[in-house]
Amino acid sequence: MTGPLERERLPRQERPLQRRLLEREAARLAPGASEESALGRRVFTEGRGAVLTDLDGHQYIDLAAGTLTQSLGHCHPEVVAALTDQAARLWNVHDFATADRAALCDLLAELLPEQLDTYAFFSTGAEVVEAALRVVQAVAEPGRNRTGALRYGFHGKTQGARMLVHWDIGNQALAGNSILGYSPYCYRCPLELSYPSCGVRCATLVRRHIAEKPNVSALVFEPVLGAAGVIVPPPGYWEQIADSCREHGVLLVADEVLTGGGRTGAFLASERFGIEPDLVALSKGMASGFPFAVLAGRAPVLRHPDAARAGSTASTYAGNPLGIAAARATLEVVRRDALIEQVDVLGGVLAEGLADLYARYDVLGEVRGIGLLYGLEFVRDRASREPAPDIAREVYRAALDLGLRTALGGNVIRLAPPFTIGRALLEEGIALLGRALERVTEGER
Ligand SMILES: Cc1ncc(COP(=O)(O)O)c(C=O)c1O
CATH class of the missing domain: 3.40.640.10 (Type I PLP-dependent aspartate aminotransferase-like (Major domain))
Known part of the structure; x- marks a missing residue:
């Protein structure tokens, strides 16, 4: 992998500092967090542009743009x-x-x-x-x-x-x-x-x-x-x-x-x-x-x-x-910076990348979106259209483990990249999502 996700200190699976902090906090923090953060179990320390860093030094491409808030990326x-x-x-x-x-x-x-x-x-x-x-x-x-x-x-x-x-x-x-x-x-x-x-x-x-x-x-x-x-x-x-x-x-x-x-x-x-x-x-x-x-x-x-x-x-x-x-x-x-025009250009890149994933994975019941806002609806299989929130959760977690943050809700994963993300990083994010889908659908660990 090239680009900003290179600077790893520990294997991705190892997150000792985050585990310890989350355990300590759990004793006092009221439950009721979003599904995303409860499942994700990450402690983020920094965001720059479209890249987040966690407490153990792992980096993530943030295709959820904060809470769909970071149109300019983090800390513009x-x-x-x-x-x-x-x-x-x-x-x-x-x-x-x-x-x-x-x-x-x-x-x-x-x-x-x-x-x-x-x-x-x-x-x-x-x-x-x-x-x-x-x-x-x-x-x-x-x-x-x-x-x-x-x-x-x-x-x-x-x-x-x-x-x-x-x-x-x-x-x-x-x-x-x-x-x-x-x-x-x-x-x-x-x-x-x-x-x-x-x-x-x-x-x-x-x-x-x-x-x-x-x-x-x-x-x-x-x-x-x-x-x-x-x-x-x-x-x-x-x-x-x-x-x-x-x-x-x-x-x-x-x-x-x-x-x-x-x-x-x-x-x-x-x-x-x-x-x-x-x-x-x-x-x-x-x-x-x-x-x-x-x-x-x-x-x-x-x-x-x-x-x-x-x-x-x-x-x-x-x-x-x-x-x-x-x-x-x-x-x-x-x-x-005419960023709304940029949304159209990058939206085309995102649509194309997701169309390719749709063609490859039967668990993607529908991929739909507009501009830089997309939803991937997970199903057991296309014939039944039975909602598959468990698969969405697994893909969400696998993506995080690979260095990609998305937004999860029920059986839908949403993607909403910053408008300032470069084309290369966006393509890298889509590729990571493809790898997460591959891991989950082929049971690879
Ligand atoms: C369309 C829409 N309206 C209102 C809200 C509520 O915003 P907030 O969480 O800032 O109260 C949201 C939050 O996601 C939303 O998506």
Whole structure:
């Protein structure tokens, strides 16, 4: 192997320092970590670009980009400089203006579609989704007291975000006041139809909901469903639904916490599907992993007197100076270095590499994606399509052992490389994934 993964100190399987640290910590740390970190059992000490280093000195190509946050890779020098400078000057003055805030607003106005000209700042994905829900409730016409959402959608772990998708995390059934429409999950079509002969019936049914239920104020949606395993809608899906929302005065609220910032090859995934949202929630791609979120909206919505009451966009960390500095530096680099064009180029490399893996491994039921966001759905075999989370877990672990970090959720492995990863390193990462698949499917150890 060439490149940055050369500098190994110990055989990869040996991780004495990490084992000891994790054992010590386990005595006091509450369980409930993500499947990824619980299975991965790694202690990372450093990230540079697309490469992570663990406590025992092993290196990994990070095709999960942090938590799909590191569009510029880890510790981009300009973001580090902006944060360091800000950290030496000012950390928190509630939501008072800072020198960078106006500049960040100007930058967002350049990067976002023209109609999204008004912004509020928050600190996490769930927080910005909650803020969007408050705006929707504030501006809704009398009687419009329900929200639309999509099955399999994920909007965060706060109560409102979970109620949107009726998410029962095992300890509490949260049947919300929302109406759930069909997601465009063609691989496991709930209507047992096939595209294109289906005529995108899932969208027709969502449209019917919107037309027939006069009490719906907004549709909250992920243009591409991320946590559900990167579900990319077929042509026609969003066109039908967005038209219907417009026709019936239903606000379009795009949750682009995961997709926003260029990940799909446009600043917003909505742009790729011709959706013109009224509100957009952004977070992961905004500030290089620093907790930060943006609510972008049309002026008439965000400046509506009932949505703009004193304090409605303020909280302890909302718009904190460090987040603003990190976001400004991140987005400056995205714009200056034309990184969204780079997403398209590297997305082609990723698509090609994954198509090759799909051709070789029957446990890959479907490989789907857009830009630099891909999901690999694992099945027992292609004929049965039986979900195989055990195989996904094994591949995830084998990849880590080989020096590749991916994102795991159920029977799907997601890939979301930094936009700045070089072609060679991306190809090396795909090759490592191929070796992990080979190990698992051939039982090699
Ligand atoms: C689409 C979407 N919305 C909201 C969230 C919640 O973000 P956070 O974990 O920052 O609260 C996520 C997190 O993955 C997400 O993918």
